[in-house]
């Protein structure tokens with residue numbers, strides 16, 4: 028089966044010939060599929076937006092396959108001819124494939140974020156991003172970093188009851204209409220103070236999801252949230268961190284939420300006055316170690332913190348309680364310092380014995396396995412320029 032995932036026009040990253048706004052030109056799928064650009068194919072602009080329409084199907088869709096698959100990702104990589112400074116800053120687009128009655132319908136829409144709409148109305152770039160400097164002198168105004176950044180809603184999809192949201196690390200969720208993928212606007216869900224991570228985690232036994240956000244200021248504050256399956260959300264606790272760092276993901280087990288605060292250091296003044304972007308301001312201080320913050324779900328005010336050997340990870344696959352006071356987790360996509368290339372890895376760790384083993388990569392376990400012991404997982408990887416698909420066994 029082919030999907031309506033964006034069929035992208037050819038784009039040369041060196042000459043940046045991508046259009047500032049999406050075109051409506053459709054590109055032949057077969058000719059695009061034969062172009063072997065590897066991961067670079069993900070850096071081409073979305074060429075066409077459309078509502079739900081029938082997709083070409085090869086083979087047979089099982090009649091009992093019913094539901095909708097949502098995806099979101101960066102889909103525009105420049106603003107008025109000026110390329111963004113980082114993949115993470117691309118304006119988001121939501122795609123969806125709806126399965127029912129042995130048929131598949133697909134849709135693709137740009138997220139009409141407040142920032143994108145404002146920039147198009149103004150006719151020039153206004154906002155910066157994770158690795159894109161704020162244009163002009165505005166960057167040097169002493170504004171909170173978040174006030175200078177666009178919220179492209181480009182990182183992950185949150186499904187909460189019947190509601191669909193596009194998430195971005197540094198801002199509030201953006202609601203998307205399931206019927207036609209129209210952008211319904213930013214929503215603080217009645218609880219989000221400043222940001223809402225793109226990696227919420229479910230705890231099936233509690234019929235709830237948990238998530239967090241970081242607030243940068245004189246003190247960096249970790250806000251922790253819960254969203255229950257009945258549609259209610261609230262802040263669980265806020266924790267003042269000892270360092271101005273970045274936390275990208277966390278672990279939820281049936282009893283604990285576990286956060287890893289890596290020895291990444293940001294100079295808050297350089298961010299405040301626009302001298303650095305978040306990406307360029309990052310410094311690695313391994314001598315500080317990685318702080319582990321353990322929050323008991325039933326008693327969140329009594330969280331504990333301790334320090335282990337330094338590491339940084341992008342994502343965790345899963346975590347679960349072992350029943351003997353320990354817990355196990357698996358992380359992926361870590362790098363030890365700015366001078367070393369990122370690598371994908373598997374990591375099983377007993378924090379108390381400080382034992383580790385590595386290989387592999389993954390981002391999230393299926394809902395059935397969340398917070399449970401699991402034996403294997405599948406992963407995609409790209410090593411030496413070759414795309415691979417592999418299987419890891421715990």
Ligand SMILES: [Fe+2]
Nearest residue numbers: 225275341342
């Ligand atoms: Fe992520």
